[in-house]
Amino acid sequence: MTTVNSAVSLGLVLGLAAGPALAQEGDPQRGETAAATCVACHQADGSGKHIDGGESWPRLAGQNADYIAKQLKDFKAGRRQNATMQPFANMLDDQQIADVAAYYSQLPATEAEGGGNADEALLARGEQLALRGDWNDYIVSCKSCHGPGNEGAGSTFPGIASQHAGYIENQLRAWQADERGNDPQNLMGSIAKRMSDEDIRAVAAWLSRQTVASE
Ligand code: HEC
Numbered sequence: 001m002t003t004v005n006s007a008v009s010l011g012l013v014l015g016l017a018a019g020p021a022l023a024q025e026g027d028p029q030r031g032e033t034a035a036a037t038c039v040a041c042h043q044a045d046g047s048g049k050h051i052d053g054g055e056s057w058p059r060l061a062g063q064n065a066d067y068i069a070k071q072l073k074d075f076k077a078g079r080r081q082n083a084t085m086q087p088f089a090n091m092l093d094d095q096q097i098a099d100v101a102a103y104y105s106q107l108p109a110t111e112a113e114g115g116g117n118a119d120e121a122l123l124a125r126g127e128q129l130a131l132r133g134d135w136n137d138y139i140v141s142c143k144s145c146h147g148p149g150n151e152g153a154g155s156t157f158p159g160i161a162s163q164h165a166g167y168i169e170n171q172l173r174a175w176q177a178d179e180r181g182n183d184p185q186n187l188m189g190s191i192a193k194r195m196s197d198e199d200i201r202a203v204a205a206w207l208s209r210q211t212v213a214s215e
Pocket residue numbers: 034035037038039040041042055056057058059060063068069071072081082084085088089092100158170171
């Protein structure tokens with residue numbers, strides 16, 4: 001936690017120094033109103049939904065506000081492409097983006113679905129990738145970036161524990177196919193390309209079964 005905290009305070013210092021570049025303040029109350037169109041998919045509690053074999057809706061509840069805001073801006077600018085999500089991002093101006101991000105980030109993280117049918121062997125492989133990585137395949141553990149409980153670290157590394165298995169799988173496949181490339185460093189692209197289809201199902205199932213401690 002110390003590293004995260006010092007990274008956060010460093011960010012604050014840099015943010016203050018940067019003045020106008022400081023991220024826009026979001027208001028959770030206004031955000032709840034602006035999120036009226038989002039509940040159809042992301043649900044009233046921000047839990048989203050796992051859809052077997054389909055396009056799952058990610059959990060937004062408890063996700064980092066600056067990460068949410070960045071993704072919405074990326075959809076709007078077409079840097080992150082998704083036909084379902086883009087029209088809804090397009091409806092929001094910068095203030096509404098900051099507001100919905102503030103709103104969802106302060107909701108308690110919810111449980112995820114999609115890992116229920118995974119067998120022991122698959123879950124063991126998933127746990128290995130998430131917590132220890134696999135040096136034979138040059139796969140770094142997920143937690144080395146996504147934080148000790150894979151619950152997220154700062155605004156750069158989103159929480160992936162207790163996220164729907166279907167959504168995690170879809171994102172990893174999108175990086176494999178170079179369909180998601182909105183992170184300028186493309187850290188996930190190189191990781192996903194080293195993963196087999198079974199690795200993807202394994203880590204998605206295991207992560208979806210982890211619960212996130214509420215703050
Ligand atoms: C019709 C269903 C639908 C609606 C309505 C919808 N979304 Fe989404 N949303 C999705 C899907 C599907 C994805 C995953 C897209 C992908 O795979 O890249 C997504 C992804 C996101 C993400 C990225 C999450 C992450 O972890 O990277 C954010 C943030 C988001 N939506 C916010 C919103 C907000 C705010 C609204 C309302 C203004 C909204 N969505 C309305 C379906 C929807």
